[in-house]
Amino acid sequence: MADEPWRMPSTVQELAANVQEPPSRYLLPEEERLSDQLAGAEMPEAVPTIDLRRLLASDDGAGEEAAKLRSALQSWGIFLVANHGIETSLMDEVMNASREFFHLPLEEKQKCSNLVDGKRFQVEGYGNDQVKAQDQILDWSDRLNLKVEPQDERNLASWPRHPEHFMDVLLEYTSKSKKIKCIVLRAMARLLELDDDYFLNQFSNRAPVTVRINHYLPCPRPDLVLGFKPHSDDGVLATLLVDSDLCALQVLRDGMWYNVPTKPHALLINVGDFMEVMSNGMFRSPVHRVVASAAKERISLAMFYGLDPEHEIKPAAGLLRDDQPALYKEVKTKDYMAGFYQHFARGTRVIESMKI
Ligand SMILES: O=C(O)CCC(=O)C(=O)O
Numbered sequence: 001m002a003d004e005p006w007r008m009p010s011t012v013q014e015l016a017a018n019v020q021e022p023p024s025r026y027l028l029p030e031e032e033r034l035s036d037q038l039a040g041a042e043m044p045e046a047v048p049t050i051d052l053r054r055l056l057a058s059d060d061g062a063g064e065e066a067a068k069l070r071s072a073l074q075s076w077g078i079f080l081v082a083n084h085g086i087e088t089s090l091m092d093e094v095m096n097a098s099r100e101f102f103h104l105p106l107e108e109k110q111k112c113s114n115l116v117d118g119k120r121f122q123v124e125g126y127g128n129d130q131v132k133a134q135d136q137i138l139d140w141s142d143r144l145n146l147k148v149e150p151q152d153e154r155n156l157a158s159w160p161r162h163p164e165h166f167m168d169v170l171l172e173y174t175s176k177s178k179k180i181k182c183i184v185l186r187a188m189a190r191l192l193e194l195d196d197d198y199f200l201n202q203f204s205n206r207a208p209v210t211v212r213i214n215h216y217l218p219c220p221r222p223d224l225v226l227g228f229k230p231h232s233d234d235g236v237l238a239t240l241l242v243d244s245d246l247c248a249l250q251v252l253r254d255g256m257w258y259n260v261p262t263k264p265h266a267l268l269i270n271v272g273d274f275m276e277v278m279s280n281g282m283f284r285s286p287v288h289r290v291v292a293s294a295a296k297e298r299i300s301l302a303m304f305y306g307l308d309p310e311h312e313i314k315p316a317a318g319l320l321r322d323d324q325p326a327l328y329k330e331v332k333t334k335d336y337m338a339g340f341y342q343h344f345a346r347g348t349r350v351i352e353s354m355k356i
């Protein structure tokens, strides 16, 4: 591996301090730069906001909110939630702790490096994506990936020791975010006329909760690179917190990229690939990407709800009929995840290979 230095990109933080132009391995192919100029279109309708308190009410409001959720799921696959029970102060704390970490000197962050002994890549930790091919185009961002649950699988060496309260705050955020996941998954099961707990019952007590905190540094040439390449999320659902109103997140629909307006304290929910399979394609996991900015840094925190590695992901039997056959093959979560990372590096989607 030592004679393949292309496998080990430096962090964008190191690059940003030293280069005027992004190095070639970060540059998008010319046709992709020209085809849409990276500028997304304005959404024809706003990202729907689902009021979770209303969704849980026992009056007509709940039905209206559920109808809104259905339309959100069938249009963008991405939506905002309100009245979700996470205080803005906790959102600030978790984003501030993340920012404090990213602003530490590089040597300090590298104590949590995702390169074991400086060479062997592991998903968890601080750094860049895994480089699987010499022609892989790299993203203009650094990341911190952590497995939060199951508790006994936390790789503590990858967790920041500074700021000191980082872990406490992240765990508090996780426990609140999990409640949102439960409310949303029950409502989604109800929309499909499945047992209310159908989706929740897929999670064993070994189901992983992982977090990815993305650090997008300003780029001198945002017209040539991406902050995060197009992808759909693994897992059942993801919650997303963003620290700024910079217009950077985009979602793909009918071949067009649309800007998803974000702002601090807004909580976005994204449908993941596992849900697309379990709902037999009724709820699609949206392809999204993040464009770079010359002006400002940006931090986002995505929390992913995965399934036990031994779990078989498959379309819910209750959704299948003669005239509505399964559209996806059954696959073990761990096999799916192995494929996911292969595809992710190339900017393609593993879920495409599961379609029947
Ligand atoms: O930074 C963002 O807005 C999105 C991040 C994201 O898509 C991810 O971490 O999977």
Ligand SMILES: [Fe+2]
Binding pocket: 231, 232, 233, 288, 302
């Ligand atoms: Fe994502």
